[in-house]
Amino acid sequence: DTEVTQTPKHLVMGMTNKKSLKCEQHMGHRAMYWYKQKAKKPPELMFVYSYEKLSINESVPSRFSPECPNSSLLNLHLHALQPEDSALYLCASSQGRGIANEQFFGPGTRLTVL
Amino acid sequence: GDSVTQMEGPVTLSEEAFLTINCTYTATGYPSLFWYVQYPGEGLQLLLKATKADDKGSNKGFEATYRKETTSFHLEKGSVQVSDSAVYFCALSDIYGGSQGNLIFGKGTKLSVKP
Numbered sequence: 001d002t003e004v005t006q007t008p009k010h011l012v013m014g015m016t017n018k019k020s021l022k023c024e025q026h027m028g029h030r031a032m033y034w035y036k037q038k039a040k041k042p043p044e045l046m047f048v049y050s051y052e053k054l055s056i057n058e059s060v061p062s063r064f065s066p067e068c069p070n071s072s073l074l075n076l077h078l079h080a081l082q083p084e085d086s087a088l089y090l091c092a093s094s095q096g097r098g099i100a101n102e103q104f105f106g107p108g109t110r111l112t113v114l
Numbered sequence: 115g116d117s118v119t120q121m122e123g124p125v126t127l128s129e130e131a132f133l134t135i136n137c138t139y140t141a142t143g144y145p146s147l148f149w150y151v152q153y154p155g156e157g158l159q160l161l162l163k164a165t166k167a168d169d170k171g172s173n174k175g176f177e178a179t180y181r182k183e184t185t186s187f188h189l190e191k192g193s194v195q196v197s198d199s200a201v202y203f204c205a206l207s208d209i210y211g212g213s214q215g216n217l218i219f220g221k222g223t224k225l226s227v228k229p
Contacts, residue, residue, distance in 0.1 A: 004157075042203055042219035043158065056214065090157050097215045099146045099207040100165045105157040 003027075004106035006091050012112045015081060021109045023074040023091030029104070031055075031097050032074040034066060035090040037108070043090055049074060050097050081113045116141045120204045120220035127194055127227050135189040135223045137178075137204035145208035147171075147180055147187040148217070152201045161189075161202070194227045201225070 004025045013019050023032065031050045035043035048056040049068040057066075063085075065077040074091055088110055092103040120137040127133060139145065146165045150158040162171030167182035176191045187204060204220040 006157075040222070040224075042222050043217075045216055048216065056216070092158075099209055099215050100163075101207075102148060102160045102163055103217060105150075105159065107157045 004091055004093055004104050006089075006106035006109050008109060009107070010110045010112075012114065013078065013081065014114050015083075017081075018077070018079045020078065021076040021089055021091075021111075023076075023106055024072055025093040025104070026072055027093065027095075027104065028071075029093035029095050030071060031094045031101070032068065033092040033094075033103065034074065034076050035092065037088040037090055047076075048097075055097070078111075081111075083113050086111055086113045116145065116206060116208050116218050118204050118206055118218055118220035120202075120223055122221055122223060124224040124226060127225070129196055129227055129229050130193045131227075133189070133191040133194045133198075133225070135202055135204075135225070137187045137189065137220060139185050139187065139204075139206050141185075141206055141208045143208045145206040147178070148205045148207070149176070149178055149187070149189050150203045150205060150219075152203065152222075154200070158203065194225070196227045196229055199225055199227045 007022045034046040037043045046060045047066040052068045067075040088108045090108045091106040094101040094103045117140045148163045149161040151161045162173045164171045164180035170179045178189045201222045205217045
């Protein structure tokens with residue numbers, strides 16, 4: 001299985017809602033990532049987990065809260081988002097944090113904040 | 115810090131034309147270099163990679179050679195198809211220069227191939 005899966009595919013939420021994005025991989029990868037991608041832009045790194053510990057938080061607002069329950073799962077909890085947070089949220093995984101390790105990306109969750 | 119510069123496009127070609135998308139990089143250490151492709155409505159897929167100077171990555175008819183002397187990793191394909199229409203991202207991963215092993219992306223190049 002060389003796939004990263006993400007649910008849901010699409011999500012529409014109001015600014016007062018609480019929702020979660022889910023990501024799963026069964027490749028035995030020990031590093032997992034959340035990215036945010038706006039239209040016509042490259043992905044921007046939000047969070048990195050390495051061996052289930054938060055390794056890097058790229059100064060992301062606290063309304064985004066990551067969680068790594070185990071080595072196969074990654075969640076992104078959303079609360080009190082703003083319309084400018086509407087974007088494609090991509091999850092990725094890699095074998096480790098070494099520079100030669102390619103990242104495998106999921107299909108993304110298209111988030112719209114009303 | 116590390117950075118990647120690629121031609122922004124959009125690039126429009128006819129089917130069977132030759133494709134070149136230029137990519138140059140700035141890095142403190144000895145980075146690995148990648149090309150990712152993003153088809154409409156999808157996530158990114160690794161297209162090819164090279165981990166040291168003079169390495170050539172290739173996949174699905176696409177090729178790129180890691181040129182340390184010109185700090186370049188240009189993407190080429192001899193004959194494009196309509197199905198190659200997508201956005202192409204050049205990226206590097208370096209342990210130095212602030213990137214800490216994370217991917218540094220170029221801005222992306224949108225390719226449209228007409229029948």
